[in-house]
Amino acid sequence: MTRQWLAVGSMIMLSIIGCSSKSDSSSADGSSGENDKPVIGFVQTGSEGDWRKAHTVSVREAAEAAGYELRFADGQAKQENQIKALSSFVAQGVDGIILAPLVETGWDNVLEKAKKRNIPVLILDRQVDVKDDSLFVTYIGADTYNEGRLAAEWLIEKTGGKAKVVELQGTPGASPTINRYNGFRDVIGEESGIEIIASQSGDFRRSKGKEVMEAFLKKHGDEIDVVYAHNDDMAIGAIQAIEDAGKKPGDDIILVSIDGVRAAFEAMVEGKLNCTVECNPLQGPMAFEAMDKILSGDIGDMPKKQMIKDEVYERENAKEVIDSRKY
């Protein structure tokens, strides 16, 4: 694979130097980049919450700063839309593709199409599970398994290892859902006194998080000590459900979630959320730094996975850091 992208990269470098981008010469639909800029097709999952908005903005801004033309496709939370958009970018003969895959599986065929056209694909944010790793160049994103572990470690410390937990899972089949589910369980293990009494998907959405939490409260009522939410948006929905049930979020029920968006920091400052494990959405600059290398054929030492480091924030220190938050 390396040699193939190297060949593609050198061709592109030559054409850029010669003031003619690859898209000028090889677009299947005859389209070309604005002002000879290299063209990148970006396939986003959708716009399910605050994190995703920050992610899209980061990619758009980084593309502009790095001198690319970005063609944006919103998958609207459907894998079939994402597959169609990918196929269309391949048909357009873009110079590269960035894919934030909604779910982990089902990408082999469409990635084969990109490979056949020598269009490099960078996987961003969520991971893919494909038979042949050479179908993409690199993955850039958070270590979502570790995020699940960090949430569990924090919880054990906070509760002394004894609590009844309800879990709000993300989108079924999405890599952060799978990894945050497994990472959390691998730390709480079978011997700790942490017990997961209910677990259901809230699809990474605030409204769904509220709806599922209302059902949890109806069924389990006073039994619930802790909410573990796979993202902040669902935790915020759960906070609303807890308040509607006449309880105090953060005190009567502990909440730990993942992302570190501004609304989570505001909830922590208000005392309603106890902890958020950061998942940094500002991935655009890293993506385009990698894309520069890919298109210039400089991928010799590029790792297959490039993970962004996460921090843990608690309500006790939220006030000090909220003004320095960038998303």
Ligand code: AHR
């Ligand atoms: O893939 C990252 C996850 O997707 C974020 O945690 C979540 O907020 C988003 O929907």
